[in-house]
Amino acid sequence: MANPFRYGELVSGEYFFDREKEKKELHQIIESAINVFLYGPRRYGKTSLVLEVLKERKGSQEIPIYLDLLKAPTKRKFLELYAREIAKAVTTKFDEALNFCKRTFSRLIPRIVFKANNIPEIEFDASWTRETETAVTEEVLALPEEIAQKKGRRVVVILDEFPEITNYDGKKFEGILRSFIQSHQDVSYIFTGSKRRLLLKMISDPKRAFYKSGKIMPLGKIPQEEFETFIAQRFKSSNIRIAKENIKLILEMTRNHPYYTQMLCWELWEKVSIKKQALKEDISETLNTTLNHQREYFLTLWDNFSPHQKVLLLALAKEPLANIFSREFINKFGLATVSSVQKSLHRLMELEVVDKTNNIYEISDVFFNLWLREEVA
Ligand SMILES: Nc1ncnc2c1ncn2[C@@H]1O[C@H](COP(=O)(O)OP(=O)(O)O)[C@@H](O)[C@H]1O
Ligand SMILES: [Mg+2]
Missing domain, CATH: 3.40.50.300 (P-loop containing nucleotide triphosphate hydrolases)
Structure with missing residues (x-):
């Protein structure tokens, strides 16, 4: 199938x-x-x-x-x-x-x-x-x-x-x-x-x-509810059971990103296609495998950033919804000044490592973001 x-x-x-x-x-x-x-x-x-x-x-x-x-x-x-x-x-x-x-x-x-x-x-x-x-x-x-x-x-x-x-x-x-x-x-x-x-x-x-x-x-992301319906239907089409809260968990991990969500679901499907059921632990195992496969790439990528850019990326990975120009955020992560944040951000956006959607700055590669949170931060 x-x-x-x-x-x-x-x-x-x-x-x-x-x-x-x-x-x-x-x-x-x-x-x-x-x-x-x-x-x-x-x-x-x-x-x-x-x-x-x-x-x-x-x-x-x-x-x-x-x-x-x-x-x-x-x-x-x-x-x-x-x-x-x-x-x-x-x-x-x-x-x-x-x-x-x-x-x-x-x-x-x-x-x-x-x-x-x-x-x-x-x-x-x-x-x-x-x-x-x-x-x-x-x-x-x-x-x-x-x-x-x-x-x-x-x-x-x-x-x-x-x-x-x-x-x-x-x-x-x-x-x-x-x-x-x-x-x-x-x-x-x-x-x-x-x-x-x-x-x-x-x-x-x-x-x-x-x-x-x-x-x-x-063009923004696909709304959460539509995405949930799509994922549920796709698994159902090959008779695989998956609970609604687990679909929500996937979307939480991938932040509704169209590509990365499809990628995680693709890998998950490969893992569970025979036993016909996707449980919570299948999702975390799939995620770990995916992160492991990309480890070398992430390390090389990580090497390219300046120390300040690295600190900013870690801060973004930890608190994706924060106002990154606020004094509080800057102090908490030791980011020095607003203008240095702007400078690093500018460069990271130029490199397409960070995206801005609906006024929120996000690390574009969802898995890189998760890897930073789990392995570096
Ligand atoms: N409407 C959609 N339905 C399902 N998957 C989508 C949709 N839009 C994007 N994707 C996922 O995102 C990936 C990238 O899509 P693509 O059209 O190449 O994006 P872009 O041109 O913006 O870079 C697709 O391979 C697919 O996995
Ligand atoms: Mg394109």
Whole structure:
């Protein structure tokens, strides 16, 4: 029998749950062709959510184009990825996509490469001079609107992990991209970002190109009750008994974090799938095994922090709900001053070791947090 939980990959269908409110909002956003910035910490389910919404819209008229910017560390890679995904989005067969590229791009010469499992993929050759780059940029960035007009269908472009574009050439590319997007009437753009600070800076600084250029939509955790129902159903689907208070215990440990909760449940299911019952001690044993497996990684991670950052992390692990800028908290943990807390916090958030959700600062990796509490603090 297959494990009913999933983590570390996109979830959809029966593995995807809740997010009803967010799905509805995204549907409306797409229907009214406005742009949206969806942000939330890593592994909260942004990609799964957006792709689930697109799946639900399969019968509708729009043409979706999805780009994972983690696959595009440079501007050229971005342009190539964009060109390829557009080609795939407007065609149904590989050969058609290839022909589309040949017809459409004047400077990008497509060729076929074979990926794992012999799956063909398009890559491009180009003699990348400055002039080529300008030409390709203009051709590719203008395409979504051209396609929309030509086909009389709206286009939805998803730029997943959008703040990655700031790595390309500072703010110049940001400005160019924005100038195209601005003139697109029949394309809606969905921008997502895990790097909250970077994304919010891009859209809230009047000097930046994307200033106020779309609706802002934060993605929080999944509400406790929905999560309880989901976990109960998933265990029940494979005839495993688990008491309600034990489900609550799991969620307490994982603080409702979508990814880490699925991970713990996955491991727990593996442990109890034969005896068909998950008891309290199964949960703590599963947790211990999981922490042990990651011990080396946690130690290496821990080594990287400055002494002050370490003290702050331990304090956060111990008192996740405290006001970390209060005099009381600072004195209790020997954190010196408000400004030193701010400095360490800033760095830890930049490293995505700490997240801020609903005005609470949390160590993002739930297991690292538990490990700190059990082994270091
Ligand atoms: N709506 C959901 N239902 C079930 N699991 C989810 C959901 N959202 C997120 N998850 C869990 O979180 C993991 C990360 O999701 P992902 O969409 O990759 O997040 P992000 O794009 O925000 O980094 C998934 O593999 C899954 O285990
Ligand atoms: Mg993602």
